[in-house]
Amino acid sequence: MVLARIILGLLAIAPMTGYDLKRHFDSTAGHFWTADKAQIYRTLAKLVADGHAAVETVAGSGAPDRQEHRITAAGQAELAAWLASEPERQTERDPFLARVFFGAGLDEDGLRSLFAGRREAVQERLARYEQLRAENAATDRGARLRLLTLDNGIAHLRTELAWLDAAEEELA
Amino acid sequence: MVLARIILGLLAIAPMTGYDLKRHFDSTAGHFWTADKAQIYRTLAKLVADGHAAVETVAGSGAPDRQEHRITAAGQAELAAWLASEPERQTERDPFLARVFFGAGLDEDGLRSLFAGRREAVQERLARYEQLRAENAATDRGARLRLLTLDNGIAHLRTELAWLDAAEEELA
DNA sequence: ACCGCCTAGTTGACAAGTCGACTAGAGGAT
DNA sequence: ATCCTCTAGTCGACTTGTCAACTAGGCGGT
Numbered sequence: 001m002v003l004a005r006i007i008l009g010l011l012a013i014a015p016m017t018g019y020d021l022k023r024h025f026d027s028t029a030g031h032f033w034t035a036d037k038a039q040i041y042r043t044l045a046k047l048v049a050d051g052h053a054a055v056e057t058v059a060g061s062g063a064p065d066r067q068e069h070r071i072t073a074a075g076q077a078e079l080a081a082w083l084a085s086e087p088e089r090q091t092e093r094d095p096f097l098a099r100v101f102f103g104a105g106l107d108e109d110g111l112r113s114l115f116a117g118r119r120e121a122v123q124e125r126l127a128r129y130e131q132l133r134a135e136n137a138a139t140d141r142g143a144r145l146r147l148l149t150l151d152n153g154i155a156h157l158r159t160e161l162a163w164l165d166a167a168e169e170e171l172a
Numbered sequence: 173m174v175l176a177r178i179i180l181g182l183l184a185i186a187p188m189t190g191y192d193l194k195r196h197f198d199s200t201a202g203h204f205w206t207a208d209k210a211q212i213y214r215t216l217a218k219l220v221a222d223g224h225a226a227v228e229t230v231a232g233s234g235a236p237d238r239q240e241h242r243i244t245a246a247g248q249a250e251l252a253a254w255l256a257s258e259p260e261r262q263t264e265r266d267p268f269l270a271r272v273f274f275g276a277g278l279d280e281d282g283l284r285s286l287f288a289g290r291r292e293a294v295q296e297r298l299a300r301y302e303q304l305r306a307e308n309a310a311t312d313r314g315a316r317l318r319l320l321t322l323d324n325g326i327a328h329l330r331t332e333l334a335w336l337d338a339a340e341e342e343l344a
Numbered sequence: 345a346c347c348g349c350c351t352a353g354t355t356g357a358c359a360a361g362t363c364g365a366c367t368a369g370a371g372g373a374t
Numbered sequence: 375a376t377c378c379t380c381t382a383g384t385c386g387a388c389t390t391g392t393c394a395a396c397t398a399g400g401c402g403g404t
Contacts, residue, residue: 001360002267009274019382032269036362041383043360064369064382083277087289088267091391095174095260097204097321102181104314105255117259142276148339149269152332159331160324167320173390191352208392213353215390236352236399263361 004043004052005082006033008075011053013142015070018044028146031129031153044069052078100167111171119164126157176215176224177254178205180247183225185314187242190216200318203301203325216241224250272339283343291336298329 010016010024018041025035044067047053052075058066071079096118103111129150138144182188182196190213197207216239219225224247230238243251268290275283301322310316 002265002270003360006270006274009270009277012274012277017382029270029273030264032264032266032273034263034265037383038363038385039361063380066382079274080277083271083274084282087271087286089293090266090268091206092202092204092325093174093206094204094262096262097324098174098178098181099255099259100324101201101204101318101321102178102184102251102255103317104312105181105184105252110256114259121261140276144342145275146273148342149273151338152269152272152335153264155331155335156328159327163324163327166323170316170320175390189352209353210355210393211391235350238352 001043002088003033003035003039004047005079007040007043007047008052008071008079008082011047011069011071012076012079015056015068017066017068019066028132032149047075051075112168115164115168119161122157122160122164126154126161129154129157173215174260175205175207175211176219177251178207179212179215179219180224180243180251180254183219183241183243184248184251187228187240189238189240191238200304204321219247223247284340287336287340291333294329294332294336298326298333301326301329 006029007021010021010029016024018037021040021044022035022037025033025040044053044055048055048069052072053069054072056068056070058068096114099106099114103114106114133147133150133154136143136147136150138147178201179193182193182201188196190209193212193216194207194209197205197212216225216227220227220241224244225241226244228240228242230240268286271286275286278286305319305322305326308315308319308322310319
């Protein structure tokens with residue numbers, strides 16, 4: 001389960017609650033993984049059950065109590081083993097491209113709005129990533145690697161925009 | 173369920189068996205969707221149950237009998253409705269980038285082989301896509317749209333290679 | 345004669361992910 | 375006073391996807 005390893009990785013950066021993790025998946029880690037909060041909490045429980053993480057309840061001042069999870073030595077070993085293992089093969093799944101692939105079933109207007117919607121979504125994402133990019137500096141090797149993945153996202157979003165330009169021109 | 177719509181779309185191009193569909197997901201449609209054969213057969217059964225597709229057993233000459241599925245009028249309507257509906261938002265999930273994100277947990281050699289493996293996988297894919305691209309001509313609007321999605325894959329793979337160059341140089 | 349591969353499909357057990365509802369207190373706005 | 379949002383977490387039902395095993399006949403090679 002990749003999610004479990006990613007959570008371990010995040011816990012290795014700093015101890016966190018499920019809520020914190022969810023925010024990471026919605027921001028800093030969002031460009032390479034997404035996760036439902038129910039799934040996050042269940043995975044955290046499993047990590048604790050497996051001895052890869054430990055919980056500590058921290059009384060919240062004002063806010064609810066926090067269930068802080070921190071990675072254990074066993075978790076650290078597990079994370080290292082995963083990093084060194086054979087990468088899982090990626091399963092491409094892009095519903096937008098699927099729609100384009102069958103786009104012959106749409107009229108000109110339908111296609112146009114399909115592309116327009118994509119363009120908007122991509123631009124929005126790109127703006128977010130560039131913002132993030134500007135806010136962070138590559139202080140050490142870890143930060144540099146994390147920024148590299150963000151640069152990867154940015155590069156692909158730009159490629160997508162360029163492809164949209166070409167596609168719309170070809171269909172015009 | 174996106175898979176059901178994609179299968180409908182493929183059946184709209186030509187009647188097919190589950191086996192044929194699997195081959196499509198492993199080749200022509202592989203750059204935007206993948207599917208397990210068990211899932212394909214179950215989805216086909218559901219499409220038939222919903223009246224979106226009809227089965228016809230064709231005696232195989234030599235080979236086993238073929239369960240040819242063809243799209244029905246109701247299926248065609250369903251497909252058209254999906255194409256015109258709001259696109260589902262994409263869930264980015266890239267285990268390779270996840271590994272890079274936590275790459276600080278790897279030594280120089282580990283990182284190098286991670287990138288090298290990715291480069292190899294990307295180059296292989298790119299070669300396959302370019303082969304496919306060369307084999308197909310844009311005869312009509314449908315074919316042109318299908319080729320556009322392939323071009324999308326090619327563009328992103330090239331971007332990935334360029335990013336790998338930059339990343340390896342930065343880490344060198 | 346036997347092995348392995350291709351076509352074609354089925355089944356069961358599981359793993360992973362999604363959705364919505366629900367609890368609960370604090371703080372801010374109307 | 376009431377409502378909304380944020381933080382924090384839990385639960386159940388459900389959908390989707392994955393893995394491995396299994397059937398079964400035909401074809402080609404050794």
